[in-house]
Amino acid sequence: MTPLPASALADAAKALWDLSLVRGLAWSVFIVLLVITPMALMSIWLERRLSGKMQARIGPNRVGPQGLLQTLADGVKLLAKENLVPTGADRALFHLAPIIVFVAAFGMYAALPWGPSTAWASPSNIAVGVLFVLAVGSLEAIGVIMAGWASNNKWALLGTMRVAAQVVSYEVPLGICALVPVLSAGTLNVQEMTLQQTGGFWHWGIFWAFPGNLVAFVVFFWAALANLKRAPFDLPEAESELVAGFHTEYSGMAFSIFFLAEYAGMFVLSGVAAALWLGGWDTGIPGLDLAVKAREAIAADAAGWVVAWNLVGAAVMAFKAMVLVAVMMWLRWTLPRLRVDQVMRLCWKFFLPISLLCLVWAAAWVAADVPWMRGAR
Amino acid sequence: MDEGGALMGYFEDMKSGIVTTLKGMKITLGHVAEPTFTVEYPDVQKPIPPSERGIHEFDVERCIACDNCAKACPVDCIYIESEGKGRNARLQRFEIDYQKCLFCNLCVPPCPVDCIKMGREFDLTGYTREDMIVPFHRGVRPIKEKTKVALEDIEKRRADAAKAAAAKAAAPPAPGQGPAA
Numbered sequence: 001m002t003p004l005p006a007s008a009l010a011d012a013a014k015a016l017w018d019l020s021l022v023r024g025l026a027w028s029v030f031i032v033l034l035v036i037t038p039m040a041l042m043s044i045w046l047e048r049r050l051s052g053k054m055q056a057r058i059g060p061n062r063v064g065p066q067g068l069l070q071t072l073a074d075g076v077k078l079l080a081k082e083n084l085v086p087t088g089a090d091r092a093l094f095h096l097a098p099i100i101v102f103v104a105a106f107g108m109y110a111a112l113p114w115g116p117s118t119a120w121a122s123p124s125n126i127a128v129g130v131l132f133v134l135a136v137g138s139l140e141a142i143g144v145i146m147a148g149w150a151s152n153n154k155w156a157l158l159g160t161m162r163v164a165a166q167v168v169s170y171e172v173p174l175g176i177c178a179l180v181p182v183l184s185a186g187t188l189n190v191q192e193m194t195l196q197q198t199g200g201f202w203h204w205g206i207f208w209a210f211p212g213n214l215v216a217f218v219v220f221f222w223a224a225l226a227n228l229k230r231a232p233f234d235l236p237e238a239e240s241e242l243v244a245g246f247h248t249e250y251s252g253m254a255f256s257i258f259f260l261a262e263y264a265g266m267f268v269l270s271g272v273a274a275a276l277w278l279g280g281w282d283t284g285i286p287g288l289d290l291a292v293k294a295r296e297a298i299a300a301d302a303a304g305w306v307v308a309w310n311l312v313g314a315a316v317m318a319f320k321a322m323v324l325v326a327v328m329m330w331l332r333w334t335l336p337r338l339r340v341d342q343v344m345r346l347c348w349k350f351f352l353p354i355s356l357l358c359l360v361w362a363a364a365w366v367a368a369d370v371p372w373m374r375g376a377r
Numbered sequence: 378m379d380e381g382g383a384l385m386g387y388f389e390d391m392k393s394g395i396v397t398t399l400k401g402m403k404i405t406l407g408h409v410a411e412p413t414f415t416v417e418y419p420d421v422q423k424p425i426p427p428s429e430r431g432i433h434e435f436d437v438e439r440c441i442a443c444d445n446c447a448k449a450c451p452v453d454c455i456y457i458e459s460e461g462k463g464r465n466a467r468l469q470r471f472e473i474d475y476q477k478c479l480f481c482n483l484c485v486p487p488c489p490v491d492c493i494k495m496g497r498e499f500d501l502t503g504y505t506r507e508d509m510i511v512p513f514h515r516g517v518r519p520i521k522e523k524t525k526v527a528l529e530d531i532e533k534r535r536a537d538a539a540k541a542a543a544a545k546a547a548a549p550p551a552p553g554q555g556p557a558a
Binding site: 057330334349 | 387391394398401402404405406408409411412413414415417
């Protein structure tokens with residue numbers, strides 16, 4: 001067998017790279033490993049330090065500068081631990097569950113817009129981005145239910161039943177609230193919606209159909225909290241009642257995947273809220289419209305500036321999402337856990353009617369066709 | 378809630394939910410600005426109260442090997458060995474087994490010369506059971522804050538020793554004891 005000439009190899013590599021699937025996979029691996037995972041680790045660090053602050057203690061500060069590497073150290077520790085499968089567990093489902101949760105939490109990132117440019121790599125231009133986020137986010141519940149069911153454990157099953165009740169309930173106000181800015185902006189494309197919010201912070205989504213979108217933002221945030229099973233809605237993993245709920249039987253890396261997925265989910269839902277209502281990557285400063293700056297840079301053929309403005313956009317987006325994540329943590333360390341009936345009451349008797357009112361309000365403004373009450377189309 | 382009827386109760390619930398949530402959030406945020414209550418222990422240590430009963434302090438030079446502390450000990454954790462009798466008793470071994478010691482302070486009052494005292498140290502680690510037995514006769518952990526009686530005793534001993542040394546220097550060296558010629 002004669003060795004292939006180098007040029008043929010290069011051609012094959014180029015052909016492979018040209019396949020959008022391969023390129024997409026390569027980018028996904030790159031982004032998951034180098035962007036989302038560090039982001040989730042950062043969130044975990046933030047949570048630990050912030051909860052420490054709120055409880056008048058210090059929190060982890062020994063591993064790395066200010067304890068930044070503590071989560072990494074914990075991850076390495078969990079990696080070295082045995083991945084136990086309980087007797088009588090459904091092995092296939094048991095192993096599949098964390099994978100589904102992980103994929104669902106990380107898949108949602110695909111719809112997040114990170115910057116103004118669509119010159120080379122479109123940051124996110126899914127035509128039905130909002131729908132995609134909601135659909136992929138709902139998959140997480142399936143993974144969680146799978147985990148609890150496959151564990152063959154009473155605590156896990158009880159947690160799972162709570163997950164089913166809670167997540168299915170809160171999907172309703174979550175979806176309706178996400179529809180409010182969609183109605184105001186007239187598009188499901190998250191990047192499009194972000195573009196409509198540029199040009200000063202008063203163009204941001206929360207001011208559309210005032211106060212409809214503002215209320216929808218608040219309700220969306222709380223429904224997201226419930227969907228993520230975060231305190232005060234952490235009934236599915238209530239430590240004092242259910243050991244650890246649906247992930248009681250998970251150990252080692254499988255547990256840490258659940259853990260990582262929770263924080264990744266927090267970040268991505270905060271990011272979605274930021275993109276729908278808080279201008280996404282838009283700075284909100286009148287003179288610093290990133291979309292305009294990037295367009296000027298493209299017109300001037302200054303590739304470096306295009307990259308720079310996009311990086312600024314990504315940083316702004318990450319900052320906004322991080323602030324919302326911090327608020328989630330703030331709430332977690334403030335509020336006690338609700339009772340099951342209180343959770344259901346809050347959803348069906350408060351959030352659902354409020355979100356429906358917001359929807360009708362926003363629809364009325366769209367019907368009245370008042371331009372300053374909706375996105376700058 | 379009852380006076381307004383079910384509908385007013387609904388809105389009152391909503392209002393109180395929002396108000397109490399904000400109130401709680403204000404409290405937690407207030408704690409963020411406050412200094413932390415905990416300290417990083419091995420590096421920073423909180424002051425130990427004077428009444429702390431920790432690992433003993435012991436002055437080996439002044440112990441008269443009277444065995445009173447060992448007799449008083451309810452768990453028999455003090456081991457004393459001595460040579461000679463009465464005034465000539467000389468301490469050979471004074472060990473406390475901290476696997477047994479319950480830090481009750483009962484060994485301190487019986488001491489006629491105030492040479493044993495409860496110290497402030499509380500950390501004693503080791504790899505074996507033997508590591509938990511502290512040999513005080515080797516002069517470890519002497520008493521830091523001596524009592525008046527002990528100070529007077531030390532002063533007297535020092536004066537006696539000085540007197541003896543002076544007498545020894547004044548007296549001509551005994552035959553056979555002088556420097557070898």
